[in-house]
Amino acid sequence: xxxxxxxxxxxxxxxxxxxxxxxxxxxxxxxxxxxxxxxxxxxxxxxxxxxxxxxxxxxxxxxxxxxxxxxxxxxxxxxxxxxxxxxxxxxxxxxxxxxxxxxxxxxxxxxxxxxxxxxxxxxxxxxxxxxxxxxxxxxxxxxxxxxxxxxxxxxxxxxxxxxxxxxxxxxxxxxxxxxxxxxxxxxxxxxxxxxxxxxxxxxxxxxxxxxxxxxxxxxxxxxxxxxx
Numbered sequence: 001x002x003x004x005x006x007x008x009x010x011x012x013x014x015x016x017x018x019x020x021x022x023x024x025x026x027x028x029x030x031x032x033x034x035x036x037x038x039x040x041x042x043x044x045x046x047x048x049x050x051x052x053x054x055x056x057x058x059x060x061x062x063x064x065x066x067x068x069x070x071x072x073x074x075x076x077x078x079x080x081x082x083x084x085x086x087x088x089x090x091x092x093x094x095x096x097x098x099x100x101x102x103x104x105x106x107x108x109x110x111x112x113x114x115x116x117x118x119x120x121x122x123x124x125x126x127x128x129x130x131x132x133x134x135x136x137x138x139x140x141x142x143x144x145x146x147x148x149x150x151x152x153x154x155x156x157x158x159x160x161x162x163x164x165x166x167x168x169x170x171x172x173x174x175x176x177x178x179x180x181x182x183x184x185x186x187x188x189x190x191x192x193x194x195x196x197x198x199x200x201x202x203x204x205x206x207x208x209x210x211x212x213x214x215x216x217x218x219x220x221x222x223x224x225x226x227x228x
Contacts, residue, residue: 050208050225056201059220062182062213065198066095069180070102072196077147080107082175084141086114088152088164094215095182096151114139116150116164144172149196153211155181158192183222185209 057065077083080103087096093115100111116139150164161179168174180196185203199222201209206227212219 049228051228052223053207053226054224055221056183056209056224057199057222059214062198062220062222065182066098067102069196069198070099070106073099073149073178073180074103074106076178076195077149077176080109080111082146084112084114084143084146084148084174086116086139086141086143086148086150086164086168088150088160089115089117090216091211091213092116092150092152094213095153095180096149097215099149099151099180112141114141114143116167118160118163118167139168139171142172143168143174146174147176147178148174149178149180151180153182153213154209155179155184155192155194155197156187156209158188158190161192162190182211183209 073083074080083103085096085100087093093113096113100113103109103111148168150161150168152160152164155161165177168177178195179192181194182198184194184197184200185207186200187203187205201224203209203224208225208227210223210225212221212223214220
């Protein structure tokens, strides 16, 4: 009986060994495939660099454009009666403040300026989120019954403007709501257009409009940047 059982044990041990080797080979193939895929994905990653393609506006051109926009705002609103400007942070705020000073020089009357703070998304240099978020902040001025001009630096998809419009209507119902932008670069995703435009710039999807203002950037110019 004992002599008959030895071959069975040997056969069982051989099968177990083959099974173990088979599982290890599968594990090696799987891990190797995973590493290969991982390495391939990492090799495929390419660092995106942004370089300057052109300067669109100089400091003097920005100033002349704001003077023209101020005159257009006054003409369309028949002066500055019941007029209010609301800047979209960040660069829309100094633009609104400059427009208000220019209008005051022309009309000899002060124009109130409010601020909207929209974070997690900017309509042009946007990498954080696809949905604008309006922070809880006091506009600082009443908007009900006013002719309100929203001011921003770049108009792109229109989503930032839409968020700002919604926030304004939560504060009160303006008599009229208009949009003023320094640059309109196209590629709209919403049916939103500006009433007052400094300059229309044709761009591609891999290009960026970078507005630099002395109040924020210690520089004054508008650049066309390109991803490569």
